[in-house]
Amino acid sequence: MIEVILIIVAPIIGGLIYGLERVVRARMQRRQGPPILQPFYDMLKLIDKQALIVNPYHSILGIMHFVTLWVVVAFVVLGQNLLYIIFLHLLSAIFLIIAGFSAKSIYSHIGANRELQAMIAYEPILIMTAVGFYMINGSFDISVIRNNTSEIAGLFLIFLAFLMIIPIKLKKSPFDATEAHQEIVGGVEIEYSGIFFEFLYMAKWLEYVFIYLLLMLFAGDSLILGAVLSVTVFLLVNLVDNSTARIKMKHLIKIVLGIGLSLSMINLIGLSYV
């Protein structure tokens, strides 16, 4: 029962995280910042706006992106197979990318292209993370991983690699070239407006929930450790976001794949000797 409620309110939780993040970021810059409920105000306003679309497929794909992401979050909550979830998540990213390419818009194309390149960077690391969990728990099932004790010590290098991909998924500096608001005006999301943009906006919240739920897996069955981990990572990600500049896609792939893959490789080799 609690799972069902959790699944239903997942976007709301994501919205709260996003709202909180905007406040925290503002405070780090010594600003007052918007209210915590700001994302929900945005959401309600977007429902009320006149909907404009460029073509139906583009909009359907945006909705599919949102729905798939919600299913992904639901599967994580229900404790399904981690590897399956990662591939389903890949599917949701793909919907967004096809959407980006389906509109005849330059920024949309550039954004989708960067999204693709970002995918090259984070997807292998997600798979490696899943394999890391598998080698310790002997199963890809999230329910099993959650019932075992925390493995963060054994998976520390993979954890570091995972930290590197959080900014990519959450569109944070230094890895936010995929969205790049001032440069390519949001990339893929540019052609969406009104209620259709809202699905993308809420998908962004679900992305928060997804990433933090995955992060919680490193804490195993300890909720306290999970909470500590989430808060620390939340603050760290925002601090890094505020203090770094955006880097190019080329460098993003090189850095994340170079460092992330070697870290997780070393970790897996280490695990094989245990």
Place this chain on the structure above:
Amino acid sequence: MTTYSILIIAPLLFAFSVLFGGLRVRNVLTVVFVLFLAGVSLTNIFLVSSSTQILFSPLLHYLFILLDSIVLIYFLWQGVIKKHNLVTFFALLQMMLYAAVVFFSSSITSSDILIDEISSTMYLVINIVGGIIIVYALGYIESEKFSRFKKNGFIALLFFFLSIMNFIVSTNNIEIFFLLFELTTLCSYILIAYHGDEVSSENALKALWINQIGGVAILIALIVSITQYDTVYFDMLINNINELYLLPIVFLTIAAFVKGASIPFDKWLLGAMVAPTPVSAMLHSATMVKIAPYLMLKLAPAMSGFVSLSITLIGTFVFFSASLLALSKDYFKEILGLSTIALLALMMALAAIGTKEATTACLVLIVFHAISKALLFLQAAILEKSFNLKYVNDINGLINHSPFVVLFIVVGFASLTLPPFGAFVAKFMAIESIANEIGNNPLYVLALIFIALGSVFLTLLYFKVLTKLLAKDVSQEKEIHVDIPKLFTVPSFALLALLVMGVYVLYEKEFLTTAQVFVPVVLIAVVPLLFATLLFKKAHRVKEYHCGEKEEPQLNMYYFEIARSYKMAITVVATVLILVLILGAML
């Protein structure tokens, strides 16, 4: 009359009966034959296979030797008249080695035919998918400018091909296996050169000499096997194998690499693109290249630590690099070709791991890959014949003109990457079984990385094509109405049905849970449509944002250009890996 003999002999008879006769008679006959073959291969599963010893009479063996000599002489003759030195050289080399094999030949006999679970699955793939390909070949070949006899001959050759393939997956005798291997080479040589022009003949010769390397490898394996183990049978070789002396196994795997067009032997499969599209479909999906994973599966029990590891590494490396190379391509069939190479390499790697799980993954991948590739090549044929499109970049907004073709292409690509289809399940199990192996040998981490990267590249590749299909402009010119012949649409639906049945089988066999199958389908397909119908009427259509500029931009597809040095490096690494495999087995 056992099923295997029907499956081997019937297509031969069919080949002769379609050779003559008019268009209508031939078409009806072919469809009936194809249905018959599919029925036989289906009943074969339910029959209890008897493990009786089946020995061919010595007379038959002499006939095989005679056939073999004729084929080799034909190759030599082709090499000489086409002035292709490599073909001549390899034909001569094979003749010498074959003479040695015949000279040594061992006296111990075993069953010449061995049908196991793998063969039964292969029958299904070959006869059902291959049959559907023949059906649409009927439609395709009519639009070519050949004489009536040559058109019929084309269909006959495809039937002949099915017969050889059915034989090759039933045989247990390596000598016969070699003969059939050479016959597939011969068939592909004739089919690739079917257009009869300069380019076709050049590519056919390329296919010929590269495939002959495989023949040489098999012959070496035979000689070693006869001298060391005194046998020419797969089962005896595998049962008696000495862990320290795996040379015959290694050479047979090299033959598999050649047939599977694994890098560095990949050139022939891409060259085969010049042939009529059904030939590509035949080579890629149901027949020819599937010999490679089949052979690997057969040999897997004999592979030990080092050989298994290095084949897995080679396979996953090729999977990764072929996917990477495909990203820079624009020609639709070439993209399909490179993805075949990649997936075949993955199948071989899985087979080489040899655990129960990996073997199942390999079989699932073989079946689904065959269906998906047949579907995709069929769509390639439609694009080529009905729309005159060959390059991905030109298929802009196809969804406006032919939603069904787009649907089939989308399903075809999705079935190679996404849940709940089989290729996804296979990839899933591949990662799982490699993760298991890491515990035994840390070097498998490399294989894991190759698979992780390769699968991402492959996904990118497929969706690169899809992006072009769905790009719809609102200010489109009027729809183009193109009639697609029934012989194209019916096989498309048949293949689609096969895919759905495949998913059902996976679900029945509990590879996927209910949630994993149905939730994606329902939520991803149905929910958005509900939203769409509710919301779209009210939405205004508006122009794309171009910073307020009015000029329409010309947008093309993205490319990932791969530097020449990388291409070289990939070939060199793959070659070195294979040499390491041979050397390691020798020492």
Place this chain on the structure above:
Amino acid sequence: MFDFKPIRKKSPWILHYNAGSCNGCDIEILACLSPKYDIERFGVINTGNPKQSDVFLVTGPVTFRSRERLIELYTQMPEPKVVMAVGSCTCTGGVFRDMYNVENGLDRYIPVDVYVPGCASSPELIIDGLVKALEILESKTKEIEKPFKLFREASLDNTIVNRRNSALKVGEDTTDDEKN
């Protein structure tokens, strides 16, 4: 039915367009977003994308070269929307008034809701103007708002409103241009 109108005020997203301004006002607008004035506390985001914005901030006297883009951006904004003319030039043409390449203010082209004077207008003024604009935004409907020039009525195909070609090029429809 839930009343969305009070919410509009809480999340105004801005599109900022420079119609030939000297950049004085633009800098002041950016100053509004910076930590000292921090209009993000009202929920303002500078989207830079017409399709997701509610407030159209225009600076500059509308030069000949910029009017096409101005109209295009305006028609791409979804209703309800408000337009703010920021700076003297945008309100009246300012020091550039009656020059050969200048259109003497924004309101000859699109309906303006709030005029913010000043050369350059100070951040405080801009914030005051924005607050005023939000009050106007609250009272607006979802009816299509039309520019005065370079505009063609939206066409209907199958009861779907097609606004793709609403904004015209200069010279594309001369009769309409001369009439105004």
